Amino acid sequence: MTQLKYAYVIDVSKCYGCMSCVAACASENNIPIGVFRTWVERFVKGDGNVFFLPKICNHCDNPTCVSACPVKATYKREDGLILIDDEKCIGCGACIQACPYGARFQNPVKGVADKCTFCAHRIPERLPACVEVCPTSSRLFLRMGESNLNLSVIKPTTGNKPQVYYLNYEGVE
Amino acid sequence: MDNLVKDNLLITIGRAKMYSALFNSFYSLYNREEIPKENIEALEYLVPEIEEEITKITTEDVHDYRGIKTCDEFLGKVYPQIMEEFYENYGFEVKELPPDHLITQFAFMSKLLNDEIQALQRDDKNKALSLKIIQHRLLATHMLRILKTFEKLKPFYELIKMDKSILFMELRDEIRQS
Amino acid sequence: MKQVSRRDFIKGLVGLACASVFVAGYAPTIGRIISPRYKSVLPDKEGRIIHSACLGCNVRCGIRVKVLDTKYGEVVEKIDGNPYHPYNRAVSVKNQVKRYFSIPYDTPVKDSLNYTGTLCGKGEDGIHYLYDPYRILAPLKRSGPRGSGKFKVISWQQLIKEVSEGGVIEETKEKIPGMGEVFVYGKLKKAGFDPVEVLDEMKKDIEDIKSKIKEKEINNKEALQAKINSFKEKWSQKLSPLKLEDILIDPDRPDLGTKANQVVFYRGRGQPHSDYFYRRWIKDAFGSVNWLRHTSSCQLGYYAANKLWAGVTDLQMDVHSSKVIVMAGAQMGRLHPGATGQGLLIERAALGELKIYYVNPTAPRTTANGNIVWVPVKPGTDAALAMAILNVMFEKEWFNRYFLSIPSKKASEKAKQPIYTNATWLVIGEGDKAGQILKGKHMGASHENPIVYNSGYKDSETVESAELFHSGKVKVEGQEVGVKTVLQILKEEAQSKNVEEWSKICGVPISMIVNIAEDLFKNSPQSGTTVHRGLGMHPQGEYTVWSFRAIDTLLGNMHKKGGMLGRAGNLKSNEYIYDLKKVKNVSWGVPIDRHGVAYEESFEFMFSGYPAKRPWYPLTPEEIYTEGFAGIDEGYPYPIKALILYYANPVLSANYGVKFIETLKDTKKLPLFIGITTSINETYLYADYIVPDTTYLDGGTMGCQFVYASGGGVKTLETWRTPAVMPKTLKIGDCPNGHPKYASMWEFLIDIALHLGMPGFGEKAIGGNPEKEELKDQKFSLYCVWEYIMRVFANSAMDGKDAGLIKEPTEEEIEFVEKNYPIAKFKDIVPNEWKYIAYGLARGGVFTSYESSFDENGFSKRKPPTEVLMLWNEKLAKTKNSITGKKFYGGPKYFELNDYANKDLKKQIEGYPFTVIFPGSPLFTKHRSMFYYWMKQIMPENFALIHPDDAKSTGIKSGDIITIETPTGYLDVKAIVEPSVMKGVIAIPVGMGRWADTAVMKPKYFKLKDEKINNSIKELPNKLELPKEAVNPVKELDEIRKKLLFTKSKKKYYEHLIPDSWRFSGVTPNVVSLIDSTTGNWSLLSWIGGAQVYFTVAKIKRKSKGKTEVPWIIW
Structure with missing residues (x-):
């Protein structure tokens, strides 16, 4: 499997739950109400302190979703992005079940599987809509190898090799 | 088995009749009319004791068989609009019945299958395939969801689930080849 | 039922297919239920791009709006941030981290498209506001009793006629008066008088009586009544054939003003230039003092406190260079600079550049790597926290002694400090002058300067510094009284309880209190408080906010880089070339909510004394919803004729606003109720007429927007709002210059003004700047909003040009604006200024950079918001509670929760x-x-x-x-x-x-x-x-x-x-x-x-x- 050329980095300490990333994605990609390509979860710790955790498709290097598709509608591009061919997808939902991160959903308007595309129609000349709009630079879209920060990933034990990295994240799944 | 599967056109016609029969039956129930018996006859080809199951269903029941009843979250309340947009996306508009109703979906399947028959008759394999894809999407995303929710619809759930699996196999094989 | 196998199923299908069972009979039915329609149509051409100002909330960030023109109409497709605007700050592929600054203002517009600005979710979501299916598009009139929910469409012409001249609700036979009934200017003019001359003289006569009362020349009821009688006599004669009752609300109470005051204009979500536009309309052109805002349900406590402390309403910490901020009673994600602009604060905190103590009963939205510390505090007790911090600061001497000891303007100029404090001034402790500042004249000197102590009692203008803490006794007009320095009083207040006691009241542990005090002092002057409604919207909120601001005073952070700043400067959009302010008319009187006027200044006081029938608020800087509606309900200080309510919802949004419903329904107390709005909300339900309005994306609230403290720290910041698409409301006609008029607040007010003959509208309505020789005799017409708003932008643009901010635009840039911006259609109104306007429009406003906004000493280049910071306010100490008659305490203090009359x-x-x-x-x-x-x-x-x-x-x-x-x-x-x-x-x-x-x-x-x-x-x-x-x-x-x-x-x-x-x-x-x-x-x-x-x-x-x-x- 080709490696992802890009590093999508989320700094959890900067996210303060304004939700503009969700709105920008919905606007940019015409997402129906109620389903999300990217979303932000809110957690409350025992001492009452709050943190927000943005989530998105991890464009894994070893994706279980791609192998689950019976009609090969979902594939990994040469630059490592995982995309869905709308024409081929039959809406069976196997890939949605196969994703351990809950990143995929059934698009109720088209009846096909849907997920974040890193705004494939805009990059690399422009940033993905969610990265661009963030008031705190909590989301970054870098080239792989551009940073050597202390990064972690969500659910590293799935074996999927998720390629979205988290900074300052204390391990709540 | 192979002989049967290769006979694509017959299967498609059979499916078209199945969905027409389902539409007719439930539409009659919806309007508190008697179900014309040829529909029951048709369905009995597929589910032998189907008449018994149908008689259990009342008009009041049928009015509940909608997407909006399958979820009680806030988002469930926009289900009719989502279904409308689903049909619009494929170039159709819905009238008379609530767009998220099961009967509407049966009607849509009938329409798609009739179009598929015409496509197969003029040997337009691509068109037929694309129509099959839409059918599968409808069943997987919306129809099974409603059927699963209601106890009295269990036999129909099994029926449609079976139909979907046939469709799935066909699609998987056809698309893999191309 | 037995399970069917797949094999059997397929067999069944084939069998069915071959069988003669005919099930196609329902095909026509199916065809009726599901029928084909055309597929997606792509937009016809490249979209348009407009830089404008958002109104998702009131912060006024910039937006870049993308509009598609299709054969079915204009469609707003996406909204992004504006990279020129300091709140949005620029982002690009190469510039992703540290989103701190916007692109330079002179960046060519073409290059700016390589960047975007950040934006919050509400801004992104503006599309749903513009296309809100609940929007009203045509004028409505009620067709049933008030509050019945029945409305019918009427023509624009009928609307204007009935609102001006009066109408009938046909369905209920009710008669509704028109505003013309109380348009005093018009009445006078019609009767052959010069309205301005008459009203001016009348006003002078009343001012004369008022000053005589103030100087105690008139000091009893009989004397006042005599004066009123002679006033009545004079004017009854002069006004003939008109009567006094035609002109004044109450001839026996001429201080209440003319009948024009019986039209009340309340606005909810106001903005420049709608605010300036209808203020000119109601106050100057119509002649009513009742131009009122929603501030009492917004941030009035915070405003009033700052006014007492610094003479201006709005001051907060610099977002770029501050090191420690106590963010108290302010919401993360809401307070200016808003969910967008606050991103900067959060990022800086996460990167360790800033520490925020989040004093709030709810937790902060992120701890930013431990740099945002939650300080839970019992709601309503924040003043105790401030006092605790002050207590520690006084004890440990953690304050800026040098700054506090500067006693006067002269001394501050010598010290090269733009601002000083009154910490060293002396307050008289007892006698009839208790609470007043000790001045030279009190001690027998000829001057009125405050006295301070520096080896003896000295004129504050003659010394460079003075004692911070002093108590003594002096002789004032023969009597010996105790005096204390302002800072001494504050110290005693802070030490009136020990830290443990304060801590118990507010619930904040002592260790945290000391920690905050130390952190603030060690990082001063780049440390201070950012406070808002949680503190100010409290029955004693002004004292709470003031107690926090006392901390800032002690830190000496005012007007410094990284410290406390006021609002950014803006341009003279109302007067630089075109005079959009002055209209020749006269008004006076008491506003219906009794704001800004002391009870003791009214004639009523002389007759009735305390308690006043309802409270008066002389020291409030803005207006009060509750008192306005209570005033309308009780007819106090006078009954009203009409309420015009713009973009507001007091029934829902004001506290206990549901109490207003009875008043709104009462056609005797409120004979005419006009609503100007985009939808019929909980308040407009009771209106007689509904005027459809436009949103910020289609022509509503256009103008040059100022921003609130601290304005990004920059010297000048003005966001320009123009429409992204033309109005969605009904087109109601054309201006004489050929431009279209659409139903909206703007055209409604213009058309009423034209119908009634209000000054300042129609032919020769707008003058040139009276201070510029070449312009002062020129006159321009005002028949449609474009004739107003283009001149607003012209004013700003030319001021900006002369200030060196707006440069010569390139042909390309002018073309960009003319191609993309709907407002460019109206450039013919301002041909001499258009290209400079285009320069500003292309960028969405006028912005300066942060770095260039501070001088070499670290002071802001803005005009200082005030000269002196006050920890004791003499005016306040002299002001009496209008119900109890007792004087207010004049400095920051902790109070236990209490009501207006300190009772229940x-x-x-x-x-x-x-x-x-x-x-x-x-x-x-x-x-x-x-x-x-x-x-x-x-x-x-x-x-x-x-x-x-x-x-x-x-x-x-x-x-x-x-x-x-x-x-x-x-x-x-x-x-x-x-x-x-x-x-x-x-x-x-x-x-x-x-x-x-x-x-x-x-x-x-x-x-x-x-x-x-x-x-x-x-x-x-x-x-x-x-x-x-x-x-x-x-x-x-x-x-x-x-x-x-x-x-x-x-x-x-x-x-x-x-x-x-x-x-x-x-x-x-x-x-x-x-x-x-x-x-x-x-x-x-x-x-x-x-x-x-x-x-x-x-x-x-x-x-x-x-x-x-x-x-x-x-x-």
């Missing part, structure tokens, strides 16, 4: 163990954001947050419905249990709980203890009856366009209005807020500002079991 509040709140607060969140603004569907899908309803310990002791679990009982009513709401709110506090995020927005859904979640108000709610109509053609800009678009915009929303309401449960979900706690028994059971307000109180007290009880439906609780 403790009794009212006794026995209610919880405090309910109503915090905001970045997802919504107040109640006008229920159409932000991208936000609503994340937070469909609100809830009451409760601490686990409280939940345990009351047997409540997350998801249960609980009943909250406050002293005024009961509220049912879903409870969510989490430790992000302090013990003893219930937080209900504000913004939901609506029941009318062109559709009606009767609220079931609250019940008031006042039966009368309950009945008003019961009497709500079940739905609004209005014609379909009057509503909904979406229906004009073809279905595919709707899908592009609304793949997300109900299509049903495209056709007819059914309640959209998302818009009407949740609760609003301010319907059961605290009231004041000492002011007639109207909403409890603060003493000085008349600000509402943003918390109430409660008991809670579990009502029923429930479960949480959404996977994540987000607010």
Whole structure:
């Protein structure tokens, strides 16, 4: 499997739950109400302190979703992005079940599987809509190898090799 | 088995009749009319004791068989609009019945299958395939969801689930080849 | 039923296919139910791009709006941030981290497209506001009794005629007066007088009486009555054939003003230039003093406090260079610079550049790697926290001695400090001058300068520094009185309790208090307080905010880089070339809400003394909703004829606003009620006429927007708002210059003015700048909004050009604006200034850079917001409470919660163990954001947050419905249990709980203890009856366009209005807020500002079991 050329980095300490990333994605990609390509979860710790955790498709290097598709509608591009061919997808939902991160959903308007595309129609000349709009630079879209920060990933034990990295994240799944 | 599967056109016609029969039956129930018996006859080809199951269903029941009843979250309340947009996306508009109703979906399947028959008759394999894809999407995303929710619809759930699996196999094989 | 195998199934299908069973008979039915329609149509050409200003909330960030022109109409496709605007700050592929600065103002527009600005969710969601299906597009008139919900469409001409001359509600036979009845200027003119001359002289006569009262020349009822009688005699003669009653509200009370004051103009969400436009209309052109704003339900407590302290209403910490901020009573994600601009603060904190102490009963939204520290505080006790911090600062001498010891302007100039304080001034402690500042004249000198102590009592202008702490005795007019320095008084107040006692009151541990004090001092002057409604919207809120600002004073952070700053400067948009201010007319009198006037200055005082019938608020800087409606209800100080309400919703959004319903329904107390709005909300339900308005994306609230403190620290910041698309409302005609007029606030006011013959409208209405020789004799017409607004931009542009900010634009840039901006169509109105306007429009405003906004000494280049900071305000100390007659305390102080007359509040709140607060969140603004569907899908309803310990002791679990009982009513709401709110506090995020927005859904979640108000709610109509053609800009678009915009929303309401449960979900706690028994059971307000109180007290009880439906609780 080709490696992802890009590093999508989320700094959890900067996210303060304004939700503009969700709105920008919905606007940019015409997402129906109620389903999300990217979303932000809110957690409350025992001492009452709050943190927000943005989530998105991890464009894994070893994706279980791609192998689950019976009609090969979902594939990994040469630059490592995982995309869905709308024409081929039959809406069976196997890939949605196969994703351990809950990143995929059934698009109720088209009846096909849907997920974040890193705004494939805009990059690399422009940033993905969610990265661009963030008031705190909590989301970054870098080239792989551009940073050597202390990064972690969500659910590293799935074996999927998720390629979205988290900074300052204390391990709540 | 192979002989049967290769006979694509017959299967498609059979499916078209199945969905027409389902539409007719439930539409009659919806309007508190008697179900014309040829529909029951048709369905009995597929589910032998189907008449018994149908008689259990009342008009009041049928009015509940909608997407909006399958979820009680806030988002469930926009289900009719989502279904409308689903049909619009494929170039159709819905009238008379609530767009998220099961009967509407049966009607849509009938329409798609009739179009598929015409496509197969003029040997337009691509068109037929694309129509099959839409059918599968409808069943997987919306129809099974409603059927699963209601106890009295269990036999129909099994029926449609079976139909979907046939469709799935066909699609998987056809698309893999191309 | 047995399972069918796949083999059998296929066999069955084939069998069925071959059988002669005929099931196709229903084909026509199917064809009727599902029929083909055309597929997606792509837009015809490249989209347009406009830089404008957002109005998702009131912060006024920049936006870049992309519009597609299709054969079905204009469609706003996406909204991004504006990279030129300091709040949005620029982002590009190469520039992703440290989103601190915007691109340079002179960046060519073409290059700016390589960047975007950040933007919050509400800004992104503006599309849903523009195309809100509940929008009214045509003028409406009620066709049933007030509040029946029946409206019909009338023509624009009929609207203008009836509102000016009066009309009849045909269906009920009610007669409605017109505004012309009280247009005194017009009456005088018609009778052959020069209105300005007559009114001017009348006003002078009244001012004369007033000054005689002040100087005690008139000091009793009889003397005053005699003066009034002679006034009446003179003017009855002079005005003949008109009578005094035709001109004055009450000839026996000429101080109340002319009858024009009986038209009251209240605005809710005002903005430049709508504010300046209708202020000119109502105050100058019409002649009424009643131009009133929603500030009492906004941030009036905070404003009034700053006014007492610094003479200006708005000051906050610099966001770029501050090192330690105590953010108290301010919401992360709401306070200026807003959810967008605050991103900078959060990022800086996360990167360790800034520490924020988040003093708030609810937890901050991130701890930013430990740099945002939650300091839970008991709501309403924040003044105790400030006093505790001050106590520590005084004890440890953690204050800027040098700065505080500067006693006068002269000394500060010598010290090269732009600002000084009155810390060293002396306050007289006893006698009849108690509370006043000791001045030279008191001690027999000829000057009036304050006296300070520096080896003896000296004139503050003659010394460079003075003693901070001093108590002594001096002889004032023969009597010996005690005097103390202002700082001494503050110190004694702070030390009136020890730190432990203060800590107990506010609930903040001593260690944290000391920590904060130390951190502030060690990092001063780049440290200080950023405060807002949590502190100010409190019955003694002004004193609370002032106590925090005392901390800033001690730190000496004023007007410095990294310190406390006021608002950014803006340009002279009202007067640089075209005089958009002056209109020749005269007005005077008491506003209906009695703001800005002292009771003692009214003639009534001489006759009635204390208590005043209703409170007067002389020191409040802005206006008061509650008192306005109470005034209308009680006809005090006078009855009114008409209310024009613009972009407002006091019934819902003002505390206890439901009490206003009875007044609004009463056609005797309120004969004419005009609503200017985009939808019929909980208040407009009771209007006689509805004027459809435009939104910020289609021509509403256009103009040059100033921004609030600290304005990004930059010297000049002005966002320019122009429409992205032409108005969606009805076209109502053309201007004589050929440009189109659309139904909106602008054209409504212009057409009334033309109909009534108001000065300042029509031919030769706008003059050239009277101070510029070449312009002062020129005159321009005003027949449509474009003739006004283009001149606004011309003023700003030319001021900007002369200030060196606006440069010569390139041909390319002018072309960019002319191709993309709808407003460019009207450039012919301002041919001499157009190219400079284009320069500003291309960038979405006028902005300066942060770095260039400070001088080499680290002071801001802005004009200092004030000369002197006051820790004792003499004016306040001399002002008396209009009900008790007692003087107010003149400095920062901790007070226990009390009502206006200092009587009953403790009794009212006794026995209610919880405090309910109503915090905001970045997802919504107040109640006008229920159409932000991208936000609503994340937070469909609100809830009451409760601490686990409280939940345990009351047997409540997350998801249960609980009943909250406050002293005024009961509220049912879903409870969510989490430790992000302090013990003893219930937080209900504000913004939901609506029941009318062109559709009606009767609220079931609250019940008031006042039966009368309950009945008003019961009497709500079940739905609004209005014609379909009057509503909904979406229906004009073809279905595919709707899908592009609304793949997300109900299509049903495209056709007819059914309640959209998302818009009407949740609760609003301010319907059961605290009231004041000492002011007639109207909403409890603060003493000085008349600000509402943003918390109430409660008991809670579990009502029923429930479960949480959404996977994540987000607010």
